[in-house]
Amino acid sequence: MRTALVLGTGLIGTSAALALSARGVRVHLGDRDPERVRTAASLGAGTEGEPEGTVDLAVVAVPPAHIASAVAEVQRRGLARGVIDVGSVKGGPARELARLGGDPASYLGSHPMAGSEKSGPLAASADLFEGRPWVLTPVGAGSQGGRGTDTEVLNLALELIALCGAVPVVMEADAHDRAVALVSHMPQLLSSMVAARLESADETAVRLCGQGIRDVTRIAASDPGMWVDILSANPGPVADILAALARDLEGTVGALRSLESAQEGERSAGAAGVEELLRRGNAGRVRVPGKHGQAPAVYESVIVMISDRPGELARIFADAGAAGVNIEDVRIEHATGQQAGYVQLMVEPGAVRALERELRERGWAMRAA
DSSP: OOOEEOOOOOOOHHHHHHHHTTTTEEEEEEOOHHHHHHHHHHHTTTSSOOSSSOOEEEEOOOOOOHHHHHHHHHHHHOEEEHHHHSOOOOOHHHHHHTTTOGGGGGEEEEESSSSOOOOOOOOOTTTTTOOOEEEEEOTTTGGGGGGOOOOOHHHHHHHHHHHHTTTEEEOOOOHHHHHHHIIIIIIHHHHHHHHHHHHHHHHHHHHOOHHHHHHHHHGGGGGHHHHHHHHHTTTHHHHHHHHHHHHHHHHHHHHHHHHTTOOOOOHHHHHHHHHHHHHHHHHHHHOOOOGGSSSSSEEEEEEEEEETTTHHHHHHHHHHTTTTTOOEEEEEOOOOTEEEEEEEEEEEEGHHHHHHHHHHTTTEEOOOO
């Protein structure tokens, strides 16, 4: 791939453009908002304006409701040999493109499973997709009354994914939409629902927020307008999952009410109901892929007290390296009202003693995990 056109210079479009430009692809940028194009170009994502001739691949990075019309326009004008979109919903845009008379042979739906609670070109990064799944939903021969996705377009998409450092995953479009409803769209709504409980909460309660509530509400900072666009394109599957969650919630509320009962039998039944939900949560959590997409590993924690000063994290990582210990994951918990906190270092179980010994010798204070 030598040339590309990126339409839509938000987080995903600009990140893809940055990755391609960094690897020598000549990228042209387009967006309805000229200011976003100028910003993306100033970051080194490409050049403003349409190409003079036909590019190898067009990447459509617009809201789901506009994907089909944008793809059809690129095809009608012959701007690219192949067209992919990077929207988070796949079935609806593909059917709409067919309704508009678009060519399924030169089009391929795709969805990079990467993002951020931040949006816009300034949030973009050339390494946003590194190691992340990138779903492809090619149209099969005979589907939607026409030819399937051309091999040339599929190969261009695979080259794009390789240049972005992502991992290709092939799925059927509607299966993809059901999957992202479960692992992306539903969690966004739940995070927002939890965060919404804090809006009118007493200030004293809010000051007690710890790492758990921060983890749960992180993605609640996402752009509401963007999520209305996404959810409007995939409402049915998301509603189905929320309905199942509502049944779980109703059962849990009943179990908690039973724990208030004066009858021992009801209290026991309530405790059993809550425990069953928590056990199901344990079973589901262990299915979440771990490092490099592999089966989740069991790590142990070394919790270190750290002051809020520049260079402290770098120093603790360097000291861990001196012990020959690899940090598999890290979390930071800030202490309320103090210029300090705790760093939770996740390591292989066999490395705990060596790491604790090295850190103590270098003056770090630790808390029991």
